[in-house]
Amino acid sequence: MFGSRRGEDSSATCPACGEAVDRTDAREYDKYGNRWERAEKEFEYLCKPCHRDLCHQPRQGLEAALVECEAGDADRETFLTQFLETATADEAER
Incomplete structure (x- = not known):
């Protein structure tokens, strides 16, 4: 996709397993469950295997x-x- 808009580091550490991954090989994760409302949020990035293991059901509350x-x-x-x-x-x- 497109390059970083804010000059962010191109690598991230998966909070689930601790693996260092390239952001292009990671999945954006919003712990509040709504990644579409992006204003003033900081996202974490999960490696693809950990992202696949997540339950993708709503988690309100x-x-x-x-x-x-x-x-x-x-x-x-x-x-x-x-x-x-x-x-x-x-x-x-x-």
Whole structure:
């Protein structure tokens, strides 16, 4: 396609596996799930194998739930317990 518009680096690191990939060999990823609204966003780039492994279903509210459950900060057991409680409560509200 076209070259970089902002003089960005032509390589990226896949956040899923840590592999360094050329941007032309990567897939743009928007953690908020709406890559079409581009204003003032920074995107991550997944390598093609990791992108294929993603679930491409809507994930409205997922980012907020992860933040609420302290993803990346809490230990695994605490995070999973909090996430399960949050997901169960959300399901009960529907």
